[in-house]
Amino acid sequence: MDIKMNKNKKITQETIAQHLNYSRNTVSKVFNGNGGVKERTRQRILSKAAELGYKHPLLEDEPNDELLGVSEKNDTIHLEIAFVCHANSFGNSFWMPIIQNMERHLSQNHCTMRFVIVEPENEQSLILPSTLTIKPLDGIVIAGLFQDEYYKKVASLNIPLVSFDISRDLSGNNKICDVVMVENTAASYQLTQHLISQGHTKIAFVGNRDSCQSFYERWDGYHRAMNENSLTRNNELLLNFKSSNKHFDTAGFYQQLLEIDELPTAFVCANDNIAKYAYQLQAPPYNLYKKMTVCGFDNTPELTSYISNHSTARIFADELGQALGEQILWRIKNPNHQFRCLRLCVSVILK
Template sequence: MSKKITTSDISNRLGISRNTVSKALNNHHGITEETKRKVIEQAVAMGYKKVKLPSLDDPPGTVNLAKSIAYVTKSHLHVSGFWMNVMRGVEQIISSSGYEMKLSFIKEEDIHSLGLPHILGNGIEGFIVAGSITKLYTEKLIDLPLPKVFININPDISLSELNADVVFMENEDSMFRITRHLIQTGHSDIAFIGDISSCRSFLERWLGFQRAVLEAKLTIDPNHFIISDSTDNYQSYEDIVHSLSSMERLPSAFVCVNDRTALHVIKYLNEIGKRVPEDIAVSGFDQINEAEFLGYTLTTVSNDEYQLGVRSAEQLLQRLKDPDRPYETVRLSTKVFFGESTRSRYSAGL
């Protein structure tokens, strides 16, 4: 059984007093906003169950009798800045609309046993599900008679038959443009890497890659399609090393499902003496801050995760007002950034 996280655990991790942690979690006026932010982020990352995101417009001690909306997610997702920003976007709209946002974390054992969060049966008006979960568990959530919005979703769920709203960033066309750019600048041996079974967004990026390859009538080595299930969705360095070290030969370019995968690929290439982009080009997706330390710019796709949260919350509020309106699949626009990591093979002298 997993250990229950306490305020003492949070204070020990941050190196601050338990009293400060308690005050920060209760939006005490004597605690700086920066400290509140750090405490809340750490509490969420550790899976602390009693986090209530404060509305900074409310004076300390205000009694909140607002109706509640649940934000449901797997706790490990919120270690990343991406999902923290999504959650803040949701909270901003929820709190400014007179609702209280309640967090609910799904554990792996809940997913395997199909045990739904208790909070969803506790007077919640509706809920938002952040991140992809297994098909069976997603179907259990869909069957609940509550308004709901999914931010991303399992790829095995049919969007045409989905009785719920879902919000994405645009994926397919952005990845199509990156792959077409690589082809137009001299690459014909291109690999794609990403666990396309883990979420709909990754699947759509794979489809964008395939469309560009099909348009160019390229024949790609099937061994360069690294798309099978992985222990960590190819988000861990160990997964990348295992996959790439088994290749008989490396491609001239890697199209990675996101920036974190791209950074792991670049690290591996550096360790085996390959240069980016002189020897091998690499692209990503999501424009994460860690890519700023490469020493060159990474070809990637920028999106606004805060607005992803905002739009998802707005979608749920619309659903609450008009439950019989047709369900919608919403895709927010993105922007492709062509960086130095995919410089032309011709300009690199290859």
């Protein structure tokens, strides 16, 4: 917020709050000596108060620029942002462009991005990596599918937090942080309508609908299209993973299909990775289909190189990475605003 000052106007705590886009209550806590304010926030308030000429005993000493991360040359504040994810995010063609573009945007805004890997056993035990708790952080971006309690554990650090996607139970009015997502429902609806227009009636949705908000919304788009075409009761089919982990189990998927009286003629998959494994059903040792019709989501290189004629939805990784960077910087500047959900459009590719 850029506020022009009237030199004759008295500087108050409200003035300081407006300049920093903090609440007056936060500023008041600092000058009244109350707790509940992070040291970095406290130092920013004191620095801005001194700059504006606010008179208070706390300002008799010069502010500590080192705590603020202020460069002596250009007064630039350098921020430390943690990117929290699973190990399989690295080297993954879906995640890497997002990570690279987010890091580029943060770097352009004088931020350092710290990578924090969560091991599966630590997630199950709700153990936070020491890099989140020992060194001071200005913000956290979390990406990947985590259990509800782990999201809550990270949020309990009271550090500005942005999540790419979120679990179903923490969406809507149950949010504990800002969430960045893509437009899922409309795209999945369009993909399903495309299959129906090709003459398919027995269409299955493949993916754990309740594993995250994105998968649920993609199922919802599929469900709406089926319902509008009166195909719900006898033709709609939801196929979940049978494996206990979050990865697709082709053998388990195969067994589910063997238990069905009438095989689906087409599949709407929750993402391209699932679609890739679903395609294996037409190859040995399964040989369940001579030719499969499968829709994916994400437009990842692994699937497009594996089979080129599938319909999918393209996610713009460069814009998504930038959006995550922009949102965490906004949240750092606006810690007391209501949580927000930012959505980016996708491009549906029909074949």
